[in-house]
Amino acid sequence: MKLRIFTPAIVLSLSYLLFVNFCNIPQILLFCILGTVILVPMELSIILSASKRENGVYYV
Numbered sequence: 001m002k003l004r005i006f007t008p009a010i011v012l013s014l015s016y017l018l019f020v021n022f023c024n025i026p027q028i029l030l031f032c033i034l035g036t037v038i039l040v041p042m043e044l045s046i047i048l049s050a051s052k053r054e055n056g057v058y059y060v
Contacts, residue, residue, distance in 0.1 A: 008042045
């Protein structure tokens, strides 16, 4: 359970630390882009897998 909670934050933090050194865009913009690209799919997959376990089908 803890792994499911902390994995998205760890992935976002590590990718932010990696890209902040290589990209020449404002840091808040980089954080927003990475949050959209990384967190949205990860959280959606967590919600869908929990829905599949509860109901047997994917509900959003």
